[in-house]
Structure formats: C-alpha cells, structure tokens
Amino acid sequence: MGEGDEYALIKQAQNDPQAFGELYRRYVNRIYNYHYRHTGNRADAEDLTSQTFQRALRYLRKYRHRGTFQAWLFKIAHNLMANHHRDRGRHPQVTMDAVAPLVTEKGQPGEALSIREETAHLLHVISTLPEERQTLIGLKFVEELSNAEIAEVLGRTEGAVKALYYRTLHYLREIMVEVESHEA
C-alpha cells in the first residue's frame, strides 16, 4: 500500500473505528517489538503497546500529514517509553540478552565462532552507547526508518540524525578495529 493509500486510510480512521483497526493490525507487531526491545519483558511491552495505540486513537483527529504515519506512531511509542523509564528512575537500555546464534552454513566452525564472537562484542559495544544512539541504531536497522522519520521520532533535525548516525558508525568501527588488532 502506498503513502497516499495510507493517508486515505488515516482520514477514514478519523471517523471510522474499523479503519483504525486496520491501522492497528498493520503496526502492532512493530510497536510491540520496539517496546519489548527497550523494556526486556512482555508485561511492560504489552502495557506500553496498549498505551501507544490508546494515545494514537485519542490524537488521530489532530494528525496532520507532514511526515509519515509510522514516524508519528513511533514518536508516541518513544515518548511513552521515555516516561516509563523516567518513572522507574532508570535509563532505557536496549536489551541484548536475546542474541540469536549466528549460523554460517558454508564457513568453517572456527570461522563461525569468530563471527559470533565479533558480533557479540559489537552488540556489547552498542549496549554501552548512550540511549539516543541505541535507539537510533534500532530504528535504523531493525525498524528500517528513514533519517527524516528518525529525526521526527527523536525530535531532532534530519542533519543532526545523519551526523549522529555516522559518528556512531565511526565509533563502532574504531572499537572493532581496536579489538581486531588486539586479537591479531
């Protein structure tokens, strides 16, 4: 479905509950994933997902088509998540517990292990990044949002997001190169 079709659906959802159900079904998995990644438990993820859609429903009539709907929805999710962590007095940390095993079908076992170690190390480094950079990495690579959309979610300019993204990549590369040189 194109952007224009989605806008038509949003306009319809402003007056028709069934159309809102269609929007909900389209985004519920991604919003749940986002909250699960940042809270690390299902109960909080469910609670925050529910709050996100309740708030979206409440403010849908005020929605203006400037960016994209998904950026608007992720912004709501991001703000709720920030409030959630603030209320609990801790900073949001992207959970790295669920590191999936990396299986290389063609490579040697030793090679697979090396890749796994390298990836595990990279993920550990990402987990030590400031919260905003972790969120940026998640939105960019997992949710596949554009820089403009991430800028809307984080409340920054697109240029600032680009700069932050490349700084983060440079930093990650430097750390990984350092690790490789120690291992060699």
Added chain:
Amino acid sequence: MKHRWETTYITLNENRALPVSAVEEAWVAEAVRQAWPPVTPPADFVVALEQELLQEAARRQSIRQRFRQLAGFLGILGGGIFSLVGGMLLWRSWQQKEAEGTPRGNLAGVLAPAGSS
C-alpha cells in the same frame, strides 16, 4: 583589542576517520538484526487490544455524534431565541417611537402641508 585565545576554532574531521564503507555498514546492520530478532506479541493480547480499541473508537465516535447533534440543536435554539428577542426589541422600539409621535412612522405628520396645523 581581540585576543587570539578568545577565538574558538572548530576543527573539522578531527580524528581524520575514513568514511564507513557500505560493507561495514551492512555488517553492523546485519549483526543488529540478528541480535534483535522480531518478537511476535501473544495472539490473545493482539486480539484483546484490538477489541478494546475498536470499542473505544466506537465510543468516541458516538460521543462526537451526540456532541454534533447537541451543537446543532443548541444552534437552532440559540438562533430562534436571538430572532425572537431581536424581533421583540424592534417591535418595542417601534412602539416607543409611535407613542412619542415622532414624524418617523407617523405618515400624518409627514404628509400634512406646512402651516396647516
């Protein structure tokens, strides 16, 4: 006089880092995706929340409809009252002028030839 140390210089490309290649970027992206595999929300939660949201949406829709109806009714009522009060005031004003015997509204006074009284 401006001292040299008062000037702030911005150093561009401070660490002279090479640009991150597309391969490196893709590697980070892939590692992150593998670390965060999609988690599917429980089906009963998804269904229950959808029902809750649809009920809430229907409730809001109903409130909006009732509000529109009430606003329409109040508009008609207000317009009616305004017309009635306005009409009464005009009539009263006309009556007062009539009682004072001003030439306005009194055709006899206007039509009577000068000096005939």
